Amino acid sequence: MKRSQLAAAVAVPLVMALAAGIGGGSRAQAEDLVAYQIVDGAIPKSLTGKPGDPAAGEATAVNRKLGNCLACHSLPIKNQPFPGDLGPDLASVGSSLSEGQLRLRLVDSKKINPDTAMPSFYKVEGLHRVAKAFEGKPILTAQQVEDVVAYLMTLKGN
Ligand code: HEC
The missing domain is CATH 1.10.760.10 (Cytochrome c-like domain)
Structure with missing residues (x-):
């Protein structure tokens, strides 16, 4: 896997996990919120x-x-x-x-x-x-x- 592909493979699930953590909602909105644990x-x-x-x-x-x-x-x-x-x-x-x-x-x-x-x-x-x-x-x-x-x-x- 190329370096750029690797970055994408890591970044996408991370964004999804953050969105899910904030309420599983629409990603565009959830991304504006700071992630929290x-x-x-x-x-x-x-x-x-x-x-x-x-x-x-x-x-x-x-x-x-x-x-x-x-x-x-x-x-x-x-x-x-x-x-x-x-x-x-x-x-x-x-x-x-x-x-x-x-x-x-x-x-x-x-x-x-x-x-x-x-x-x-x-x-x-x-x-x-x-x-x-x-x-x-x-x-x-x-x-x-x-x-x-x-x-x-x-x-x-x-
Ligand atoms: C529409 C009503 C409502 C509003 C507006 C509201 N609360 Fe509450 N709050 C409650 C109720 C009812 C509880 C009792 C616990 C529960 O319902 O889970 C509570 C519980 C709390 C608790 C926990 C208290 C304890 O002793 O356990 C805190 C802290 C709190 N509210 C802070 C705030 C703050 C700060 C604001 C404003 C930014 C706010 N609340 C606005 C209804 C409200």
Whole structure:
């Protein structure tokens, strides 16, 4: 086998494996997502390779067009506009869950609980009721996921 053929033979299954790992969806969309690995109910590695920014994460979490976490969760911030209670209070979630567990919860909460009402924030397949402009795009970018994870890690309760 020539060198170029060998490269192709290795590259194609790799791309397919990455796409499958992200939800078995259409490859063109899945390729835009950073590949990640789930280990024991967690995604141990940062999607961006760097730690996120907690302040940016808080802003993303409360932004109704981005995280919109307050629709279902209470967060320890001032002036919460009627937080929802469908999901648990997140005031001490940084003590109860690891960074990797929080990352998987955000990326694809259905991997933890297939019946959950919580959206998968870093996934492009199986999202319902998405506006056309958002089709094929995850709700949050890899950077935004990392920022929210960093913010949640600061929530240690009292
Ligand atoms: C549509 C409702 C909804 C939205 C929006 C939502 N969640 Fe959730 N979340 C839930 C529910 C319900 C659970 C409870 C567990 C389950 O259903 O699997 C949960 C569980 C969690 C957990 C695990 C908590 C624990 O103690 O085990 C974390 C962390 C979390 N959510 C973070 C977030 C963050 C951060 C956001 C915003 C980026 C968010 N959620 C947006 C519904 C939601």
